[in-house]
Amino acid sequence: MFHQHQALDHLSNAVTTGLDLGFVELLATLIRQPSVVGAEHAFFRVLQRELEERGAQVTWYEGLLVAQGTKPDSLFLSAHIDRHGLICTGPNEFQYAAFIAGARSDLLGNSVSEELMQKVSGRLDEEDIYAYEPWSGAYRGKGKIKSTRVCEFRNNLIFELEGLEHLVAGTPVAFQNKLAITEKALVGQLDNVLSAAVLVYLFELGFQGTCFFTAQEEAGKSWRYLLEWFRRFGGSTNQLIVIDTSPYPDFETANLQNLVLRNKDANAQFNKALTSKLAQLCSDLGYSTQFKDEYVELKNIELQKNGDKPMSIGSTEMGRIIVGSKGLVDGTTLQVPTSGYHTLSETAPTEAVSAFINVLGNLANLDDMKLGN
Numbered sequence: 001m002f003h004q005h006q007a008l009d010h011l012s013n014a015v016t017t018g019l020d021l022g023f024v025e026l027l028a029t030l031i032r033q034p035s036v037v038g039a040e041h042a043f044f045r046v047l048q049r050e051l052e053e054r055g056a057q058v059t060w061y062e063g064l065l066v067a068q069g070t071k072p073d074s075l076f077l078s079a080h081i082d083r084h085g086l087i088c089t090g091p092n093e094f095q096y097a098a099f100i101a102g103a104r105s106d107l108l109g110n111s112v113s114e115e116l117m118q119k120v121s122g123r124l125d126e127e128d129i130y131a132y133e134p135w136s137g138a139y140r141g142k143g144k145i146k147s148t149r150v151c152e153f154r155n156n157l158i159f160e161l162e163g164l165e166h167l168v169a170g171t172p173v174a175f176q177n178k179l180a181i182t183e184k185a186l187v188g189q190l191d192n193v194l195s196a197a198v199l200v201y202l203f204e205l206g207f208q209g210t211c212f213f214t215a216q217e218e219a220g221k222s223w224r225y226l227l228e229w230f231r232r233f234g235g236s237t238n239q240l241i242v243i244d245t246s247p248y249p250d251f252e253t254a255n256l257q258n259l260v261l262r263n264k265d266a267n268a269q270f271n272k273a274l275t276s277k278l279a280q281l282c283s284d285l286g287y288s289t290q291f292k293d294e295y296v297e298l299k300n301i302e303l304q305k306n307g308d309k310p311m312s313i314g315s316t317e318m319g320r321i322i323v324g325s326k327g328l329v330d331g332t333t334l335q336v337p338t339s340g341y342h343t344l345s346e347t348a349p350t351e352a353v354s355a356f357i358n359v360l361g362n363l364a365n366l367d368d369m370k371l372g373n
Contacts, residue, residue: 018350018351018354019350019353019354019357020201022201022204023197023198023201023357024179024181024186026050026197026200026201026204027179027186027193027194027197028178028179029050030043030046030047030050030193030196030197030200031177031178031179031188031189031190031193031197032177032178033046033137034083034085034130034132034137034172034174035081035082035083035174035193036082036083036084036085036086036087036097036134036172036173036174037082037083037084037085037097037098037101037215037216037218037219038082038087038097038098038100038101038134038172038215038216038219039085039087039097039132039134039172040063040081040082040215040216041134041135042132042133042134042135042136042137043081043137044060044065044081044213044215045136045137046137047065047067047081047196047200047213048060048065050200051065051067051200051203054200054203054204055069055203056068056069056203056211057069061225061228061229062225062228063214063215063216063221063222063224063225064212064213064214064215064225064226064228064229065081065212065213066210066211066212066213066229067199067200067203067210067211067213068209068210068211069203069207069208069209069210070208071208071209072208072209072210073209073210073235074208074209074364075207075209075210075241075363075364076209076210076212076238076239076240076241076331077199077202077209077210077211077212077240077241077242077243077360078211078212078213078214078226078240078241078242078243078317079192079195079196079198079199079211079212079213079214079242079243079244080192080195080213080214080215080216080217080218080222080244080317081192081193081196081213081214081215082098082192082214082215082216082217082218082219082222083174083175083177083189083191083192083193083218084096084097084098084175084189084191084218084342085097085129085172085173085174085175086129086159086161086172086173087100087101087170087171087172087173088131088164088167088168088169088170088171088172088173089169090169092161092164092165093158094158094159094160094161094164094173095154095156095157095158095159096156096157096159097172097219098218098219099155099156099157099219100156101216101218101219101221123148123343124145124148124159124175124343124344125145125146125147125148126144126145126146127144127145127175127176127344128142128143128144128175128176129142129143129144129145129161129164129173129174129175129176130142130143130173130174130176131143131164131167131171131172131173131174132171132172132174133171134170134171134172140167140171141163141164141166141167142163142164142176143161143162143163143164143173144161144162144163145159145160145161146160146161146162147159147160148160161173175189175344177189177344184255184349184350184351185251185347185348185349185350186347186348186350186353187340187345187346187347187348188344188345188346189343189344189346190245190338190346190347190348191244191245191338191341191342191346192217192244192245194245194336194348194353195243195244195245195336196213198243198353198356198357198360199211199213199243201357202357202360202361202364202366205361205366206366207361207364207366208364209364212226212229214226214317217317220315220320222317223317223320223321223324224324226240226317226321226329227321227324227325227328227329230325230328230329231328234328234329238328238329238330238331239271239274239330239331240318240321240329240330240331241274241278241331241332241333241334241363242316242317242318242331242332242333242334243333243334243335243356243360244316244317244333244335244336245335245336245337245338245341245346245348246260246292246335246336246337246338247338247339247341247342248337248338248339248341249339250339251339251340251347251349253337253339254337254338254339254347254348254349254352255337255349255351255352256288256290256337257288257289257290257337257352258282258287258288258289258337258349258351258352258355259282259287259288259289259290259334259335259336259337259352259355259356259359260289260290260291260292260333260334260335260336260337261275261278261279261282261289261290261291261292261332261333261334261335262275262291262292262293262314262316262318262332262333262335263275263291263293263294264293264313264319265293265313265314265315265316265318265319266312266313266314266315266319267315267316267319267320267322267323268318268319268320268322268323269322270318270319270322270330270331270332270333271330271331271332274330274331274332275332278332278334278359278363281359281362281363282355282359285355285358285359285362287355287358287359290337292313292314292335293313293314296311296312296313296314297313299311316333318331318332318333334356334359334360336348336352336353336356337349337352
């Protein structure tokens, strides 16, 4: 895994990655803005400004920001904007925000987040954190994580902090996060601010379709906010592409493919025609792909032979909305392979990020692709 101290010091060095400097600067700006699960309002305000500066028409709904161009029905893209963090739940008591926001109502044992809960415990010790007002984003002080443990009674991660004893219940606490750049990768708490930055950047390139920015995906709630929009305004087609990062065990494995597709997740089968169209476009542009569900199923055959617990195939926003909409909304996913998932050093190969932007730009028929080589 890459670490922050290995990063290049200046954003100007981003040109060596083949990514447009404007995109990298945008991502660096957004990644420093807090967006803890259940406390995303402040980040929505930042997104609204960035989108409107690029000509998008922006509308807010509960748990959802919608940005549209002059041809809103031409393409539907969606990315969740919440990131893992903590929430103050009592005097000097802090818990994992995703499980508090979700009230565990959608945590059915089939999500990657739940599988990683035990692994995350202990990874975050000594990390720098800060508190903020959920609506305005106003700074409320900084601190450090002293220890992390899983509470067997509440089935949640419990954090012991120092420096934030003054906070009242309901105050979100974010990880101090900034973008690092190596010669081969972007590094930071990328899930899923990377995808949000890509959608904003598409408007800079002339995108005229519709982009959705959803809240509380890590708590399993985002699909509900998205479905409400389609129930209000959707037509008969509603083919949606949800974009995100996709976890792999290490950087070398993540770097074996440029992009990640899915036939299905733990909830539903994805739209076959749209998935095939994406796969063909990736191939035509010279990008390698892997179907994540097929990868997990092959891994599980090996694990079962050894008597080990199988991996989760993953529970995604796309699968949830397909099931929940009862046919109203259909679609597929496009994902960037990463390592260090759900850590502050999630690592995305720069070649994969470039491919990600290029495929979406070509899908949207954008002519001015400022992607580098």
